[in-house]
Amino acid sequence: MPSDKTEGCSSCVPEDGSGTKTVTQPDKTALLNRLKRLEGQISGIRSMVEKDRYCVDILTQISAARAALDAVSVRLLSDHAKGCVRRAVMQDGGAAELDELLGVIRKMIR
Secondary structure, eight states: OOOTTSSSOSOEEEETTTTEEEEOOTTHHHHHHHHHHHHHHHHHHHHHHHTTOOHHHHHHHHHHHHHHHHHHHHHHHHHHIIIIIHHHHHHHOOHHHHHHHHHHHHHHTO
16 A cells, blocks of 8 residues: 555545445545636636637637646546556556556547
């Protein structure tokens, strides 16, 4: 079990035998703040469409929102690799976790 100072997820464990995993996110507050800002950006985009704003302005805001969402994804991916995946590799080689990680990366780059 990593100490509180270890980078990455501090806990990735199966929950109640259902196969659903839970995780205690490091910097949870920062992630939630980023997601709240994203909600505001999306709301602003909706408002721009409702007010018939210029298409290029809307597309610019969509691009900014996509970049912000990508930043959240990369942060989560990095924490997962440094925590859960690293721990699995050290414990038993982590073949399943590495396959899962590569699958997520494939989805992200589409």
